[in-house]
Amino acid sequence: MIIAIDGPAASGKGTLGKRLAHHYGYRHLDTGVIYRAVAKALLDAGVDLADEARAVAAALELDPEKFGDPVLKTQEIGNAASVISAIPRVREALVNFQRQFAADPPGAVLDGRDIGTVICPDADVKIFVVADPKVRAHRRTMEALARGESADEALVLADILRRDERDRNRPVAPLRPAPDAHVLDNSSLDIEGGVRAAIAIVETVRAGR
Ligand code: DC
Numbered sequence: 001m002i003i004a005i006d007g008p009a010a011s012g013k014g015t016l017g018k019r020l021a022h023h024y025g026y027r028h029l030d031t032g033v034i035y036r037a038v039a040k041a042l043l044d045a046g047v048d049l050a051d052e053a054r055a056v057a058a059a060l061e062l063d064p065e066k067f068g069d070p071v072l073k074t075q076e077i078g079n080a081a082s083v084i085s086a087i088p089r090v091r092e093a094l095v096n097f098q099r100q101f102a103a104d105p106p107g108a109v110l111d112g113r114d115i116g117t118v119i120c121p122d123a124d125v126k127i128f129v130v131a132d133p134k135v136r137a138h139r140r141t142m143e144a145l146a147r148g149e150s151a152d153e154a155l156v157l158a159d160i161l162r163r164d165e166r167d168r169n170r171p172v173a174p175l176r177p178a179p180d181a182h183v184l185d186n187s188s189l190d191i192e193g194g195v196r197a198a199i200a201i202v203e204t205v206r207a208g209r
Contacts, residue, residue, distance in 0.1 A: 001024070001026070001107040001124045001125070002102050002107065002108055002109075002110070002120050002122075002123040002124055002125075003017075003020060003021075003024075003026070003107075003108070003109040003110075003123065003124065003125045003126075003127070003202065004110055004111075004115035004116035004119070004120050004123035004125070004126045004127070004178075004181075005017045005020070005109060005110070005111035005112075005115065005126075005127045005128075005129060005198075006111070006112060006113055006114065006115050006116050006117070006126070006127075006128050006129070006175070006177065006178075006181070007111075007113075007128055007129035007130060007175075008113075008130065008136070008160075008163075008164050008167065008175060009078070009136065009140075009160055009163050009164065009167070010131075010136035010137070010139055010140040010160055011129040011130060011131050011136060011186070012129060012131065012136075012139065012186055012191070012194055013111045013112075013129045014030045014032065014111055015191055015194075016111070016127075016129060016186075016191075016194055016195060016198055017029075017030060017109045017110070017111035018030070018109075019191070019195045019198075020109050020195065020198055020199070020202070021108070021109040023195070023199060024107060024109070024202075025106065025107075026106060026107040026108050026109050027101070027104065027106075027107075027108045027109070028108070028109045028110075028111075029098065029101045029102075029108065029109075029110045029111070030067075030111055030112075031094075031098055031110055031111060031112030031113075031115065031119070032078075032081065032111075032112060032113075033067045033072055034062060034067075034094055034097065034098070035081040035082075035084065035085040035090075035094075036072040036073075036077050036078065036080075036081040037062060037063075037066060037067060037069075037072060038055060038058045038059050038062070038081070038084055038090065038094075039077050039080035039081040039083070039084050040069075040071065040072060040077050040080075041058040041061075042054060042055060042058055042080070042084065043076075043077070043080055049080055049083045049084055050083075052087055052089055052090075055084050055087055055089075055090045056087075056089050056090055056093050059090050059093035059094050060093050062094075062097060070147070073143075073147070074149070075144070075156075075159060078163070079159070079163070082163050082166055082167065085113075085167075085170075086166065086170045086172065088171075088172045091114075091118075091172055091173055095118075095119065098110060098112075098115075098119045098120075099119060099120070102119070102120050102123075110123075113167055113173065113175045114173035114175070116128070116177070116178035116180075116181050117173065117176065117177075117178045118173045121178070124205065124206075124209075125182075125201065125202050125205045125206075126177075126178050126180055126181040126182065127181065127182050127183075127184050127198055127201055128177035128178070128181040128182070128183045128184065129184050129185075129186060129194075130183060130184070130185050130186075130187075131185065131186050131187045132187040133157060133160055133161055133164070134157060135187045136160055137153055137154075137156045137157035137160050138153060140156050140160065141153040141156050144156070182201045182205075184197055184198060184201065
């Protein structure tokens with residue numbers, strides 16, 4: 001079974017994906033990390049983020065061993081990832097990696113922006129996670145503070161709104177729910193509540209098959 005989880009920045013889709021994968025014994029891929037890893041490779045090399053050829057090369061040379069690097073989670077890398085993820089050839093270069101991950105047994109949970117629409121349009125279950133931008137900004141700020149970084153909630157909110165706008169309006173793979181996605185609003189749910197709601201969606205879909 002393939003479970004696709006999409007949603008905007010800081011919606012909690014990553015944590016949800018990880019927890020769902022654990023619950024079902026599936027593998028989990030946070031696809032945002034892939035875009036972040038490409039962005040980091042360019043920043044490290046001092047390359048302009050608009051350099052398409054270098055960005056595509058970085059996308060084809062991805063090293064999954066580096067996906068756990070905590071620096072990938074920073075806002076600076078997130079913003080750079082948002083920029084390079086708007087380049088069609090970069091997205092194309094990353095499709096096979098994601099589809100291969102999804103296809104390997106026993107099953108997989110992939111979370112991102114376009115899993116249900118582009119990467120795995122035939123996913124068994126599609127969940128689109130949303131939450132009030134203010135709630136997301138608050139969560140992101142708390143996470144940053146917990147990592148020991150300084151964070152101003154108003155700036156984080158402005159950043160989230162800007163990123164939403166860019167992700168939603170880009171011409172390639174814009175952020176939007178697949179027609180057959182189940183929308184999960186977790187604004188007033190804690191992590192456990194969100195996980196329970198997602199499992200309920202998966203079970204409902206399974207029962208209906
Ligand atoms: O979910 P995130 O904040 O880690 O994602 C970082 C950026 O990568 C985000 O601004 C958009 C992009 N992204 C994407 O375009 N497609 C995905 N499947 C995942 C992330």
